[in-house]
Amino acid sequence: MNNTRPIGVFDSGIGGLTVVKALRDLLPNENISYLGDTARVPYGPKSPETVQRYAIELAEMLMKDDAKALVVACNTVSSVALPTLTKKFPVPVIGVIEPGARAAVSATRNLHVGVIGTRGTIRSGAYEKALRAANSNVRVSSQACPLLVPLIEEGLLNDEITDRMILRYLEPLLKADIDTLVLGCTHYPLLAGAIGRVLKRQIMVVDSAQNCARAIENMLDEQSLRAAPMNNGQLRVALTDAADNFLNVARDALQLQFGEIEIRALS
Amino acid sequence: MNNTRPIGVFDSGIGGLTVVKALRDLLPNENISYLGDTARVPYGPKSPETVQRYAIELAEMLMKDDAKALVVACNTVSSVALPTLTKKFPVPVIGVIEPGARAAVSATRNLHVGVIGTRGTIRSGAYEKALRAANSNVRVSSQACPLLVPLIEEGLLNDEITDRMILRYLEPLLKADIDTLVLGCTHYPLLAGAIGRVLKRQIMVVDSAQNCARAIENMLDEQSLRAAPMNNGQLRVALTDAADNFLNVARDALQLQFGEIEIRALS
Numbered sequence: 001m002n003n004t005r006p007i008g009v010f011d012s013g014i015g016g017l018t019v020v021k022a023l024r025d026l027l028p029n030e031n032i033s034y035l036g037d038t039a040r041v042p043y044g045p046k047s048p049e050t051v052q053r054y055a056i057e058l059a060e061m062l063m064k065d066d067a068k069a070l071v072v073a074c075n076t077v078s079s080v081a082l083p084t085l086t087k088k089f090p091v092p093v094i095g096v097i098e099p100g101a102r103a104a105v106s107a108t109r110n111l112h113v114g115v116i117g118t119r120g121t122i123r124s125g126a127y128e129k130a131l132r133a134a135n136s137n138v139r140v141s142s143q144a145c146p147l148l149v150p151l152i153e154e155g156l157l158n159d160e161i162t163d164r165m166i167l168r169y170l171e172p173l174l175k176a177d178i179d180t181l182v183l184g185c186t187h188y189p190l191l192a193g194a195i196g197r198v199l200k201r202q203i204m205v206v207d208s209a210q211n212c213a214r215a216i217e218n219m220l221d222e223q224s225l226r227a228a229p230m231n232n233g234q235l236r237v238a239l240t241d242a243a244d245n246f247l248n249v250a251r252d253a254l255q256l257q258f259g260e261i262e263i264r265a266l267s
Numbered sequence: 268m269n270n271t272r273p274i275g276v277f278d279s280g281i282g283g284l285t286v287v288k289a290l291r292d293l294l295p296n297e298n299i300s301y302l303g304d305t306a307r308v309p310y311g312p313k314s315p316e317t318v319q320r321y322a323i324e325l326a327e328m329l330m331k332d333d334a335k336a337l338v339v340a341c342n343t344v345s346s347v348a349l350p351t352l353t354k355k356f357p358v359p360v361i362g363v364i365e366p367g368a369r370a371a372v373s374a375t376r377n378l379h380v381g382v383i384g385t386r387g388t389i390r391s392g393a394y395e396k397a398l399r400a401a402n403s404n405v406r407v408s409s410q411a412c413p414l415l416v417p418l419i420e421e422g423l424l425n426d427e428i429t430d431r432m433i434l435r436y437l438e439p440l441l442k443a444d445i446d447t448l449v450l451g452c453t454h455y456p457l458l459a460g461a462i463g464r465v466l467k468r469q470i471m472v473v474d475s476a477q478n479c480a481r482a483i484e485n486m487l488d489e490q491s492l493r494a495a496p497m498n499n500g501q502l503r504v505a506l507t508d509a510a511d512n513f514l515n516v517a518r519d520a521l522q523l524q525f526g527e528i529e530i531r532a533l534s
Contacts, residue, residue, distance in 0.1 A: 045511060119512075150417035161435075164428055244312065245386075 003227045006033040006236070007216065008067030010058040013041035014246050015149075015186035016073025017237075019096065021254040022189075022213035023071075024235065027220070029227040032235045033065045034073075039241035039266060044120030048080040055081040059089055061264060065236075067091060068225050071216060073186055073209075075117060079126035092219050099215035100182050100208035101130035105138055107204040108180040112139045114173035114203075117184030119144040127184050141176045145169040145185075152187045155249040157194060166191065166198045180204040190253050238262040270494045273300040273503070274483065275334030277325040280308035281513050282416075282453035283340030284504075286363065288521040289456075289480035290338075291502065294487070296494040299502045300332045301340075306508035306533060311387030315347040322348040326356055328531060332503075334358060335492050338483060340453055340476075342384060346393035359486050366482035367449050367475035368397035372405055374471040375447040379406045381440035381470075384451030386411040394451050408443045412436040412452075419454045422516040424461060433458065433465045447471040457520050505529040 007027075009020055013036050020034050035058050037043075043051050055077045059070050069092045070085060072078045078095030085093045104113045115127040122144040131138050147165055156162045173181065181203050183189060189209045196205070220226045227233065235258045239247075243261060250256070274294075276287055280303050287301050302325050304310075310318050322344045326337050336359045337352060339345045345362030352360045371380045382394040389411040398405050414432055423429045440448065448470050450456060456476045463472070487493045494500065502525045506514075510528055517523070 045508075146421055147417055147423075150414055154413055156414075161428060161431055168428075241312075 003068065003225055004031055004231055005066045005068040006031040007069050007071060008033050008035070008059070008062030008065060009071040009073050010035040010037070010062060011074040011186060012037050012043040012076060014038065014243065014250050017250045017254060017256060018186050018189040018209040019071060019073035019212050020235065021256055022207070022209040023216060024233070024256070026213045026217055028233050029229055029231040030233045031227065031231070032233065033062055033067060034235065034237045035062055035264065036237075036239045038239045038243060043074065043076040044118050051077055052081045052084050055085060056088060057266060059085055063089060063091075069094065069216065069219065071212065072096065073212070075121040075126070075185055075208075079121065079124045092223065094212065094215050094219060096186060096208045096212045097126050097130050097184075099211035100184065100206055101127055102134050103211040104180050104182045104206045105131060105134040107206060108138065110177065110179045111135070111137055112141065112176070112178045112180075114176070114178035114181045115140060115142045115184045116145045116169060116173075116181065116188065117142075118149060119146050121184050127182060141173050141178055143169050143173055148191065149185065149187050152190050153246040153249065155245070157190055157249075157253055162191070162194055163198055166194055170198060174201075174203075178203065180206060182206045183208055190250065236262070238264045240264060240266050270335065270492055271298055271498055272333045272335035273298040274336050274338060275300050275302070275326070275329030275332060276338040276340050277302040277304070277322075277329060278341040278453060279304050279310040279343060281305065281510065281517050284517045284521060284523060285453050285456040285476040286338060286340035286479050287502065288523055289474075289476040290483065291500070291523070293480045293484055295500050296496055296498040297500045298494065298498070299500065300329055300334060301502065301504045302329055302531065303504075303506045305506045305510060310341065310343040311385050318344055319348045319351050322352060323355060324533065326352055330356060330358075336361065336483065336486065338479065339363065340479070342388045342393070342452055342475075346388065346391045359490060361479065361482050361486060363453060363475045363479045364393050364397050364451075366478035367451065367473055368394055369401050370478040371447050371449045371473045372398060372401040374473060375405065377444065377446045378402070378404055379408065379443070379445045379447075381443070381445035381448045382407060382409045382451045383412045383415075383436060383440075383448065383455065384409075385416060386413050388451055394449060408440050408445055410436050410440055415458065416452065416454050419457050420513040420516065422512070424457055424516075424520055429458070429461055430465055433461055437465060441468075441470075445470065447473060449473045450475055457517065503529070505531045507531060507533050
């Protein structure tokens with residue numbers, strides 16, 4: 001087995017680069033092939049059947065790169081397509097929801113977890129389900145934060161308007177007395193600084209991207225799929241259509257190093 | 268000629284309802300058939316060829332309703348598809364850009380006009396071109412306001428966060444000493460109140476939706492296409508996919524009366 005085969009990471013767009021960043025930090029020896037479906041972003045409003053079909057297409061493109069594992073760095077896809085992908089592809093498939101939910105259940109002391117995400121993710125109830133599967137006694141308070149993605153994509157990561165918006169979204173969760181907050185959207189780790197500023201008291205913040213990376217590390221160890229320690233991991237980033245401004249925002253904020261973006265047309 | 272044939276109005280989504288509202292107010296006897304392509308919104312990031320193709324599809328659907336005129340209630344489509352549509356369909360075709368540009372040129376005293384719109388509209392230079400075509404001496408200062416559409420779609424029409432964002436976007440235009448501001452996005456009339464609050468001095472605000480409606484009135488008069496004064500104009504609203512929250516925002520803010528939304532699938 002050639003363990004320098006890449007880890008294939010995909011997302012509906014650019015947000016999944018936060019997972020790539022967490023992977024690079026944790027597993028610098030691994031080669032990573034990232035594919036963002038910028039031609040069809042956002043997936044949130046699309047039907048589960050459509051999202052499943054798109055996810056299979058993206059996974060097939062990464063399998064052509066000889067991916068040794070598939071990482072679904074997208075909450076929408078993770079909430080509807082993991083069983084389909086697991087059945088269809090002969091490599092391990094890992095999403096962002098279950099690792100985040102498990103970490104939150106480990107972190108909470110008062111068994112009251114808050115979840116923030118896009119309207120689609122919150123409406124799907126996917127985190128609530130995963131949190132209760134990890135601990136049936138956990139109480140979950142959820143808050144859709146539809147304006148955070150636009151604010152992030154505009155690069156307003158350290159901005160008083162963004163801080164005000166975050167405060168407005170988090171206030172009901174804080175009043176409800178959560179002690180742990182799950183960032184249930186792959187964009188949100190870019191707001192980790194702002195969220196820390198806004199939270200007035202001690203709340204554990206669970207970053208789904210970091211927990212996803214840890215789950216991948218465990219899986220690679222279990223399946224003896226780790227690249228050799230001398231391998232200098234490479235990152236390749238491909239998109240299905242030209243990137244907009246957000247790619248620069250994410251690259252700068254995450255300090256990710258990668259070469260020219262490859263455009264891989266959907267067939 | 269049966270002049271109760273509807274005016275066919277289309278947009279990439281829901282924003283074009285501001286044009287419908289202006290039409291209802293100005294021409295209450297006219298029947299209107301609205302079609303919003305919510306399945307494929309937003310058009311901004313799509314190529315001109317794709318936008319032209321989509322526009323033809325939508326126009327064909329409205330022609331099946333026997334539309335007597337086509338109104339392109341969308342800046343993106345207006346900026347790239349008007350010649351194609353005019354050539355292809357045997358009815359008058361009116362967009363939002365030229366009427367707004369003409370009104371701005373009539374309004375400005377210091378010949379310095381500001382334009383706000385989405386990043387795509389501003390990048391296209393369509394308003395600048397139309398303004399200069401109306402008066403080659405006019406000076407144009409443009410500002411992309413990418414966060415206004417998300418704020419509007421979330422219904423934050425009268426909200427201090429929106430006011431702050433508007434102020435931030437308008438400050439450079441005010442410093443540049445514009446005396447007239449074109450709202451170059453069909454969503455923006457929903458912020459007319461907020462923009463009025465934020466503008467500290469006398470700026471003429473040119474609402475593209477209202478000016479588009481006036482252009483339609485003139486065209487109907489010129490071509491003797493007006494519905495009879497006793498006709499009680501009906502509004503029919505169809506979308507290519509289920510509407511999201513913004514439909515309720517727009518309906519409430521515009522106080523538009525219409526029955527159940529029809530979903531018209533794209534073939």
